[in-house]
Every structure is written in structure tokens, then in C-alpha cells.
Amino acid sequence: MGTINLDIKYLTFQKKEILKDFDCVDCRTGITDKDIEDNNFILGVSDYANEITKDEEKNWLRNKPIYGVSLWLKIVEHKECPELMEEEDIMEPKEPEMPETKEVKHE
Helix, strand or coil: CCEEEECCCCCCCCCHHHHHHCECCCCCCECCHHHHHCCCCEEEEEEEEEEEEEEEEECCCCCCEEEEEEEEEEEEECCCCHHHHHHHHHHCCCCCCCCCCCCCCCC
16 A cells, blocks of 8 residues: 655644644654644555545535545645755855955055
8 A cells, every 4th residue: 555645735624633643754843733723744655555444414506426545644744845945045155255445545
């Protein structure tokens, strides 16, 4: 079984705090409230759907049944790892400082 990454912009599921149980696979730091608030995470789910459901209630937009898929959440990782971003800021090359120029008078 493989892993599929889901980059979902607007998650509406409840109990998002469960994401804090995971450490990012890249930077090894935990997912924080700020990461959840800023949507700075990607869900890695199993490519194996272990349950498909059909709700007989009609979808109010299409008047058809609503279907659900249950997936296993395997990993959670940052979209942008905070620690790696800090390291990039530290290592970012700075413009060299130019030495002061002195005025020289010729006689």
C-alpha cells in the first residue's frame, strides 16, 4: 500500500486537534495549533480505502445520495517546515558590504 498526499485548502472535519498527535516527517517537529490555523499541513493517507458508505439522504445540490470514503491517515507533514524555513533565513546570502571610500587629493 502506498501513500497519497492530500493538500486540502479548506478542511471542514471536526477534531482537527488530532493532527497534533503527528510529527512532520521532514523536520520531526509536531503539528501545532498555528499550523492548523494557517493550514500549514498535508495529509498523507493510505491509497487503500477501507470503507465506502452510501447515505440515502439526498444531496441537496444534485438530489443524489451522498457517498463517503474512509481512509487511513498515515502521516501529516508541513507544507513549509518552520525549522527549515528558519535555517534558510540564516543561510540566505547577504549582499557584501562595500568598504568606505576615502577622498584622495592629488597635488
